[in-house]
Amino acid sequence: MNAPDRRAAGLPDRQVALVDLLDRLLAGGVVITGDIVLSIADIDLVRISLRALISSVATAEAPRPDEDGARHGS
């Protein structure tokens, strides 16, 4: 199969290898604190235990039920 120009970014059905995708999705990406429900710890695909990926749910232990913007400076 000849790979012509793969620079067709955004081509929606360009099938990437799942392992490469998970490298990036489970270890990359910005982790923003706040209301995030799920954050994923570093992953070792050698012994993938998906359960180990789950760390915590912020909403479940949301420290302050009061509203977000209220907290902002001023």
Added chain:
Amino acid sequence: MSTPPAGPSLVYAYAATPPAPALDHVLPALTGVAGRPVDLLALTDAGHGPAAAFAVSDVPRSEWDEEALKVRFEDLDWLEETARAHHRVIEGLAAHTTVLPLRLATLYADRASALAALRHHGQALATGLARLSAHTEYGVKLYVRPAAAADPGATPPPAAGAAASKPGAGRAYLEARRAQQHARDDHYAQARTAAERIAALAAPHTADHVRHPAQSGPLTASGAGENVLNDAYLVPDAAAEAFREAVHSAVRGLSGVRLELTGPWAPYSFAAPPPPPTAAAP
């Protein structure tokens, strides 16, 4: 744990982007996780103009809260489907604007919370977007090809008795093993050479570099050889061609090494800046 006093939906955030009007045409064509539509969540405050927006989908709380995710993250099929949907949205956005991908399964309780996060992190997100503008990620993977046995499979380890009765066989076996070991060592040495060449020739064309753990395990293609290098590079778009050429040239003449150049990727591996203020401000 008590049920949060919120609606039936959570907000799944894919990425931060500049709030570009160009996306107005892109978003309706995108399908997000769980088959949901994707839209843009931007701050509308006067004061500071929106520095960044989130691409989001509303997802059913019952399927995306902690309990549900704990179960679903065990399901590789679901994980793949979700990862590909997340990726599809990121790619769709990246084709039109700079994208700062968020970690898979970044969820907010509601849109107000997501907006609060945007407000709180807006400056950092804008800084990250500026850093990633006109840059693309590429993956560089090196595999060591398996060393073929001199006489593959045909020479079983001689039993002690057989070796005694056929003195040549044992020595031939050992020599074959030694040759195979040599070839293997040679292939590893070639991989080191390739890695050094990439560092010398390709890295100068790049803006940043991340080393992912070498891949192994059930998700990797068997027979591909051993993955010994799994790097990601952030490449200015203007240098992409030179970078790719340099990477390919790095393995030229190294028959024991196989190169896999992946991408272009949205800059997943470079989304997180060197950790800025993380802890809650006093």
